[in-house]
Amino acid sequence: QKEVEQDPGPLSVPEGAIVSLNCTYSNSAFQYFMWYRQYSRKGPELLMYTYSSGNKEDGRFTAQVDKSSKYISLFIRDSQPSDSATYLCAMSRPYNTDKLIFGTGTRLQVFP
């Protein structure tokens, strides 16, 4: 069993839709949770960062962590064609942040 599971998609939605992207994990020691966005032919770039449980909002993006269920989510409101990319979740244990474990990524396509 992989430590981090992520549905590869692709997920295709119309412009303006609310998008929900999710990851599950098996290691209860994970405390740092990140979402990276990767455009085609580019390297990943950090989108959101949360520590432990709870929600974090940044513009149209909300990251949510449910440690009891070992489940993290990224919500995108009012999705735009420019949001079309692959979204990677990543997580690490405390005192071991040099070892990030990545999900396989979910490919999102937002069509006009």
Add this chain to the structure above:
Amino acid sequence: EAQVTQNPRYLITVTGKKLTVTCSQNMNHEYMSWYRQDPGLGLRQIYYSMNVEVTDKGDVPEGYKVSRKEKRNFPLILESPSPNQTSLYFCATRDSNTGELFFGEGSRLTVL
């Protein structure tokens, strides 16, 4: 402009022919790392370096070597490439204050 620069971006080579993928950063980050990205497997860490002359194995180090003789450069060496090393490779640095990873644009390697 803050950059992580990888070269070459694309390379086709043959089994057994030694090659080096260079990585250079201008952000003065101490931490650098190499990942490979494969469909269905996501990003997996090959090697990382906490500082000059300090390197350590990641999750998939077999068949690779690295060196860190100066802070800005972290080359990845394939002494005798094999077809199972065909992959998309990313170099990354990390901001020690925020933990954010900064990725290069990737090097697509094909070993025939």
